[in-house]
Amino acid sequence: MDNKRRKFLKIAGASVLAGIGAPAVIKLTAATPALASGHGEAPAHAPAPDAHGGHAEEAPQGVRLGMVIDLRKMNENPEMLDSAIAACIAAHNIPEFPDKKNEVKWIWKAPFENVFTDHSASHSAAKVKNFPSVALCNHCDDPPCVRACPTQATFRLEKNGIVAMDFHRCIGCRFCMAACPYGARSFNWQDPRPYIKKYNKEFPSRMKGVVEKCNFCGERLALGQEPACVEACKGTGAIVFGDLNDAKSEIRAVLDKEFTIQRKPTLGTKPSVFYIV
Amino acid sequence: MIEKTLKGKPAYWIWLAFLGMFMAIGAACYVRQYNFGLGMTGMSRDVSWGLYISQFTFLVGVAAGGVMLVLPYYIHNYKEFGRITILGEFLAIGAIVMCLLFIMADLGQPMRALNVVLHPTPNSMLFYDAIVLNGYLFLNVLCGWVILTAEKKQVKPPKWIYFFVYLSIPFAISIHTVTAMLYCGLPGRHFWLSAIIAPRFLASAFAAGPALIVVACLVLKRVAGFDAGRKAMNKLITIIIYAALLNMFFVGLEFFVGYYSNIPGHKHSLEYLFFGLEHHGHVYNNLVPFMWAFVILAFGSIAVLATPAAKKNDFVLGMGCAALFLAFWLDKGIGFVLAGFVPNGLHEITEYIPTANELGITIGVWATGFMVVTLLYKIAIGVEHEVEG
Ligand code: SF4
Ligand code: SF4
Numbered sequence: 177m178d179n180k181r182r183k184f185l186k187i188a189g190a191s192v193l194a195g196i197g198a199p200a201v202i203k204l205t206a207a208t209p210a211l212a213s214g215h216g217e218a219p220a221h222a223p224a225p226d227a228h229g230g231h232a233e234e235a236p237q238g239v240r241l242g243m244v245i246d247l248r249k250m251n252e253n254p255e256m257l258d259s260a261i262a263a264c265i266a267a268h269n270i271p272e273f274p275d276k277k278n279e280v281k282w283i284w285k286a287p288f289e290n291v292f293t294d295h296s297a298s299h300s301a302a303k304v305k306n307f308p309s310v311a312l313c314n315h316c317d318d319p320p321c322v323r324a325c326p327t328q329a330t331f332r333l334e335k336n337g338i339v340a341m342d343f344h345r346c347i348g349c350r351f352c353m354a355a356c357p358y359g360a361r362s363f364n365w366q367d368p369r370p371y372i373k374k375y376n377k378e379f380p381s382r383m384k385g386v387v388e389k390c391n392f393c394g395e396r397l398a399l400g401q402e403p404a405c406v407e408a409c410k411g412t413g414a415i416v417f418g419d420l421n422d423a424k425s426e427i428r429a430v431l432d433k434e435f436t437i438q439r440k441p442t443l444g445t446k447p448s449v450f451y452i453v
Numbered sequence: 454m455i456e457k458t459l460k461g462k463p464a465y466w467i468w469l470a471f472l473g474m475f476m477a478i479g480a481a482c483y484v485r486q487y488n489f490g491l492g493m494t495g496m497s498r499d500v501s502w503g504l505y506i507s508q509f510t511f512l513v514g515v516a517a518g519g520v521m522l523v524l525p526y527y528i529h530n531y532k533e534f535g536r537i538t539i540l541g542e543f544l545a546i547g548a549i550v551m552c553l554l555f556i557m558a559d560l561g562q563p564m565r566a567l568n569v570v571l572h573p574t575p576n577s578m579l580f581y582d583a584i585v586l587n588g589y590l591f592l593n594v595l596c597g598w599v600i601l602t603a604e605k606k607q608v609k610p611p612k613w614i615y616f617f618v619y620l621s622i623p624f625a626i627s628i629h630t631v632t633a634m635l636y637c638g639l640p641g642r643h644f645w646l647s648a649i650i651a652p653r654f655l656a657s658a659f660a661a662g663p664a665l666i667v668v669a670c671l672v673l674k675r676v677a678g679f680d681a682g683r684k685a686m687n688k689l690i691t692i693i694i695y696a697a698l699l700n701m702f703f704v705g706l707e708f709f710v711g712y713y714s715n716i717p718g719h720k721h722s723l724e725y726l727f728f729g730l731e732h733h734g735h736v737y738n739n740l741v742p743f744m745w746a747f748v749i750l751a752f753g754s755i756a757v758l759a760t761p762a763a764k765k766n767d768f769v770l771g772m773g774c775a776a777l778f779l780a781f782w783l784d785k786g787i788g789f790v791l792a793g794f795v796p797n798g799l800h801e802i803t804e805y806i807p808t809a810n811e812l813g814i815t816i817g818v819w820a821t822g823f824m825v826v827t828l829l830y831k832i833a834i835g836v837e838h839e840v841e842g
Pocket of ligand 1: 312314319339360361389
């Protein structure tokens, strides 16, 4: 199973880089050195990026997909975030339940205070407290959800750092939900299909009893497309996506320039999503 | 020996029918849940484990508590426990059957449960929990059965069984330790992220398990003419009191860490449990009455058990032990698991209230456990009576 999936991503990634797939300039895996670097030797990996969040820890080598979200830009243009969320919902057949109890969400809006529980201060202005922020799976480098899963239904793709899920292997024990410190996981408490507003045939819908979450749009990356939420904010720089370990990538340029924060960096999960506040 | 379950007084059959009724209700509720999904429960995205997993957590303790009889008898050769060790082993079987049923009831995709075995994942504590639970179940069935058969034939149990008896002791400790590790290895859940969870679980297990055995012995004395013996009872009381005090001490330590360090994360869940947590002008406190009942019942029952009356009067003893069992059930079977989710990772608060369907399943599983224990005890005591002639 696992191998097949990886091979698929690899092949898909290779075809992208060979120019078949087009727009994305995102290197998907480290396994295609010849194509990526244009000559026969393995590319020299960029030095570990400076750790953000105050940890001088060495970052793992190889492609590490990550995201920088510019909350300032998001807030200048509130509809943008809504359209990013809508894009994710449309791309992944995410059911929209009317009640909070059944909620399934991959990327969602929450007040700054809630998203950055470690960063809220007693005298922060009301503006900051309720600063609309956005939460999604951090695709942690050391993800507690993967550690907790008893069936490897949640696993980490070593080739690019995506924390992915196999909905068909998930037994619905919800241990990963208890383990994730970011509340990034949802459970299908009942059959989600009747609550999918518009069905996208390109992506499987889920059955009741399994966990789901943001997958960094692995399926779109494989086709050479950007993540749906990134695409929805295209041209604004509100979300930058790319390889954190590639010194020449756009995301690194942003990270090197801007002051960014991560959610709960002290927990050692090493999130791959960064925020500019 | 199984035929011993087929003969009994009317009261025995009425009791079985009574349990059977709840089992049927539980089964019907489960069918509903199976068809609809876990949305039939009160659980939500924020409180993703509810009654099932908390019952499981508590019952692992009841199962582990049986070791408090096995250990003195086999290791310290404490002869007085000779007659009741088998009760401890059979109680453990019933408790683990309940644990496994609660886990099955809690799975979103129960038909895939075997994936845990098909895709073994050594980094997951749940994987080890499955191993030790099933191992402990197997050991208790094996040891209980072989030793009882030997007794029936009035011969010494075969030597090889002692290996498994001794093996069951570390297994008993491990089932509860690993269950504690399910919780205390999770970053970001301050309430569970505490090194004292495993000792706390063990202490409460070593009190609650034997307390239930004492109650069972007293019932058996009335309805089945089985006398465990005064000395054994008194010893059990001592064990229960010490273990219960230790548990209360450990709970107190959690309070110290939370309130002396004054770190909000360490205080929130305790506040939620015992005082109510204020959040955006609303006080969330639906567990507060349960937790204070726990404290009062726990100290009350310890005090009662420590009086001389408990040693002389079966009624006082029974009430004391029942109250203690109930107290620790409130602590571990309700409060501990639920409070870990409040507040959630984004400091939002969602309260959990079980649904009727969920309660139906829960009661059904308990009834199944009682059924298993009743039948096993019937066999054990039948053999006992037969041997005594
Ligand atoms: S944010 Fe949560 S779900 Fe996502 S990788 Fe980290 S621990 Fe797992
Ligand atoms: S990366 Fe893809 S799956 Fe994740 S939030 Fe964005 S659109 Fe949704």
